[in-house]
Amino acid sequence: MKGEQIPYKMLSQDAYSSWLGIEILECEIGRCKVGMTIRKEMLNSMNKAHGGISYSLADTAFGFAANTHGKYAVSIETSINHIEALDEGDYLTAESVIENVKNKLGFNIIEVKRREELVALFKGVVYRTQKDWEQ
Template sequence: MAVTAKATWTPDALARACADAMWREDRASQGLGMEITAIGPGHATLAMTIQPHMVNGHGIAHGGFIFTLADSAFAFACNSHNERTVAAQGNITFIRPGKLGDRLVAEAREISRSGRSGIYDVRVSAGDSVIAEFRGHSRSIGGTLVATGQIDDPTK
């Protein structure tokens, strides 16, 4: 990549660069087999297949794994604006159980973002079935993920 003093980023390219920066350090999501399937300003979609070690004593996906997928999608969505952001609160409602082999898809979207705070909704589904609904509140902690003034937009 060329280095310039005045790089111009499209919002989509910046969101992708932020996701790439976060992903490099996110050993938990990688270890659970998550993948980023879509990313853009204020939204992210992650997917994960329920594996045998994720099933609880009832033979269904442990709620903690579903929460982790939703929380990860939330994190990628709220960091997509190149502001370092963390969760301030997260609530989940489980609607249906996930089963061994299900491919879970978590779609996060920005509902509101103002000042240092944001609200994001995440829907976790398996095929046409909604598994869970998650709402997260974010808080900006200062700083950026990508040095936009030093690196060219890779899409140009």
């Protein structure tokens, strides 16, 4: 399977990302950009998006990009800084670029944006297994 096709297969098998409404906007080897719209059922008690929403979007971009290199890759440590509060109807994007595949660990910073505004900064460490993605 070509690497840039892997995120589409992953999304088709990912009930959570599908429920979130995540769509793949751009994808190539080592890079994936995803987007989604915040819905009412994603809001917390302060009528703002739950922090897990932007976290999940960034985590999905991170996982998709990491797997484009053709090996199963899983996150082993992640964290996020929430910079701006988010509202129902906001459209968010997250782009992950993972170029260096010289060892089993990969490090990445993903920017979550509302249009051009940076709203969250996600950091992740990925572990690359030896298992290949198959057809």
